[in-house]
Amino acid sequence: MLRKIILTIVLGGIFILLYAPQTDAAELRIDGKNRFEVAINVSQKGWSNSNTVILTNYLAYADALSASPLAFKKNAPILLTQNQYITPSTKSEIIRLRAKEAVIIGGTGSISIQAANELKAMGLSVTRIDGKDRFIVAQNISKQLSNKGKAVIAYGLNFPDALAIAPYAARNEYPILLTGKDSLPSATKAALREKNITSTVIIGGEGSVSNTVKSQLPSPSRIGGANRFEVAENVIRHFNLSTQNVFLSSGMDFADALTGSVLAAKKNAPLLLTIPTRLPNETKSIIKDRTINTFTILGGKASVNTNSTALLGKTIVLDPGHGDHDAGASGNGLQEKDIVLDVGIRTRDKMVNAGAKIVMTRTTDTFLALRERSAIGNNSGADSFISIHSNAAENPAAHGTEVYYDTSFSSFESRRLAEEIQKELVKRMGTSDRGEKQANFHVIDATRIPSILVELGFISNPTDAAKLGSPTYRQRSADAIYYGTVNFYN
Template identity: 60%
Template sequence: MKKHILLFLVLFCILLWGDNRKVDAAYLKKERLSGKDRFEVAVNVSKKGWSSSDTVFLTNYMAFADALAASPLAFKNNAPILLSRSERLTDTTRNEIVRLGVKHVVIIGGTGSIYPAVASELKAMNISTRRIEGQDRFEVAYNISKELDQKGKAIVTYGLNFSDALAIAPYAAKNGYPILLTHKDQLNESTKKALAEKNIKQTYVIGGEGSVSKAVYNQLPQPSRIGGKNRYEVAANIIRQLELSTEKVYMATGQSFADALTGSVLAAKESSPLLLTYPKSIPSETINIMGDKNITNLTILGGHASVYDQSFTVFHNWEITKSGGNRLQGYTSKTSVKPGELQTFYLKSNKPFELQIFRMGHYDGEGGTLVRSMKGFNAHIQPRSFNTENMDAGWRPTTSFTIPKEWKSGFYLAKITNLDNEQSYMPFVVSNPNPFANVDAAVLISTNTYQAYNNWGGKSMYGYNSANKVPAIKLSFNRPYTAGNGAGEFFAFEYNLVRWLEKQNYNLTYLTDDDVHKGALNTLNAKSLIIAGHDEYWSKEMRDSIEEQTNSKMNIGLFSANVGYWQIRMEKNNRVMVGYKARAFEDPYQKIDPSKVTTTFRSSPVNRPENQVFGMMYHGIPEKTMPLVITNATHWLYKDTGLKNGEKISGVVGGEIDRYDKEIPNVEVIAASPVKLYGKESVSHVIWYQKPQGGKVFATGTFYWNWFLDPYGKKDYANFNQKIEQITINAMNELLK
């Protein structure tokens, strides 16, 4: 790729990052049970879960303490929890009691919480009442527990705060476990009685040692603690440690009690856990569990004042709106990491910053989903010196975390944002944790090519963007990418295809060049290898594996051009890439092992032209973008397109092109598009190739094909084209057989 291609990418980045969209996260399925006040919220929860009910539980809308333990008993009676003022029923609550056909009301709390006048009001409606009360909240919880079945297990949580009790309430209710309350440093006598009388053999302690001390913990029968640094993490850890289903999740503000209390019984009915949030933003602890568990179906309890809709804009905000330049940069310890493995981030920032990690895809057009948020980082200054032989930055690690086991394979961007709202990316791939996985396709991300064009520190493998016009021979992966605000070449060509592939719901796994170099394809049961972008730089190990596996085991979808062109070698645990290129005569492997000399694959002494893998190969850079010209219109790849020989689709052929020169038999040309290469007439081809051993290849022969499948960031150059999509669908259907 030459200077004019680099200029194009720079212009593209300027256009892309100038778009600061603020829209709701459409891929999140959100239902809201709201109302003008907490009474109405409780009624709307009741309407959602109950068409009728003989019984209702009634508690004071302000005095939450008595009601903390009520959810399990309400669930046992299949009864909603409604709210009342101290002195009277609200019209909203009264009307709901009538709608439900209630015959009996259980009042939770003493006459100081709900006055006898309320019971009289209900009696006048021909509704019987009874009261569960006690001298304090601890005794109320004990009295509630007496009406629950013997299950041998109980919840014990801090009695002077509501959040932990409410976060566990759906689980406790669903399982019939009593919620018992304690002081931090002393086990209340009422709770001791409940533990003894209910013959409790096992307890779940909810909250950290700041809520329930070790001294109390050690008095409990067979205790296990679910804690966290705050109420939001406690709620998230309840899901993690109890391995709760997250097909549907309820969310309520963690700043007040009423919405979570009344919603807890409905959540239990639907076997759904409860998460907590700030009113105006979603805590990182809640974001993280949503990402880890792929939570996309939320029921929000409360009105917009309790949980702002605007708080969900964070879930699409992956785009860079203000570049951090060389002031804010970073890189990762691994280009590819499996769930359960450690990823380390190396960052440079002269101001405090935060990290957000997004999985990139389609997501109903949002383009990415937030899976992890990490805040509170101080400025991290890195040394200015670096290894001038291979551009290794040599930075100190900033932070590490273990990739959650629930994370899907995919392309991830860690977005850095500092106090000035300057931003940058660090890319990495999460690969499939199962080396023998069965998938439709493995999507190959061209990380070697990212690095070859990367001139951080002043050197790439190209003269045009290297200091003194002298390219490097060795390049380290331990340095930031300068292109794409740190994302490397991902946005140039690969992202458009990734968006489209994920929109089609194919079963995908993602690989980097490093994964293939280390043999990942050799055990993966993929029907097809999808080369998404300009994967120009391969090691011998990559070429050996891809050639062997795609002869018969898997097919190839080649959605770019100039792929597998340069041979490189990997050193230092695959963190340094070696490529002598035009100086291949200096490569010591000319004598050590000529098959690994870092020249073009087609050149001596390697002598392995790319068409042996793809059926055709790279021929050059067109002088200008040209239309795709249809030939062989009766070919099955054109099914349902209506295209005819000679028809043209503007703008598809450009960047770099591949050509078929009839060296390989069984190659079918389906499009032949005239181009001019270096002043001479030439042609770019789209082909279908059936290999003798059975492998199939679909190759587009151009950089720009993917833009017509999904033109995100390319709308000045391309538009979605239904005919290109149909050809691609036809090809994918065959490649995935």
């Protein structure tokens, strides 16, 4: 029996060693059709049970801005509710968590007495952290935290800046205190004294917290930014935070980021912000600089669109064929090795911009043997492999685009990837459709991940060659490979 257990452990260990890297670099979405559900799904992801739940009104960001550090301290999820009653799905989640205590953030205008009574009727002890205004609520929350000597100061009349720093503040149990732009509220001054704060971090630029306020704070430093996305980016840069796992949420609303912030803190993950339809440049820039490839996306597809995140966390090998003494096909004044390298680099730039990690088999006019290319495909921990070529035939009339896949490994996915890219190439390049084809070319046969070989067009055909020589069409080829890959991952 013992031997059996040991064997199980050893095999289990081997299994983890073999498979852990693949599942590590990934994207996880904590979905939900509304903010209540997202909060519940965050809770289910992070807590199998919890003594305490933090409850905030689903619309009242003002109360909730400062709640993350308290939630983290109590190891409690933040759940959302309506004012007059506890939202039924939230109620079910409180039951699942077997919670004994509910901490209500905000006054009866946010969560009514009836709603609090519902919680009591469920057997929970209920405490309320209240205050005449949001500044006092923040001060009162800070009273529940240990004295760490440091506090975060955020503009209290809007939410985006405070969100970005919430996981960091939560993890370090630094209170998030609120301020007006030009005057420091007396409640915040009082909290700074009560908590023996000796240094402060202002989150946001002078447009949200002025230097007049700054001058009244103990040893202030500022994390600024031209907009909320850059502020979030700068939080990571300022504290040099680990980016092994990064949470991503819409910066256009507070709810998902707020309820996700405690889980992010538990996982030591910073938060980046996005808009629903595309990644803002500021967010892209840090993803690129830090080669971030593991993401937890907060919210449904309406909050963070799948097209903007399809390649997040993906590692893709791009393999421009041939190189150096091996020119590949030539004709009409062109050499295949140059065309495919240019298209490969353009594809790389486009994919990196979308948050993918790209491994190029070559970036210059160098030669690699076929088995070196497939070895890169197999050893880079990549999710897919795309080899880029252009065709040639004796008959100059032969023309069109085709994509090859192989059935030795990942056959189904390889074929789907081929179909998606073929469709985009034909559409964007205006070439004739020669279809997806099966072939056992070494690079796609020996590469164990979904792998395809693209033949952009015929260098030997004058019409195709004109396109292959044109920067506009090379960019279109790159766009096609990009969008085909995005569609594949969607």
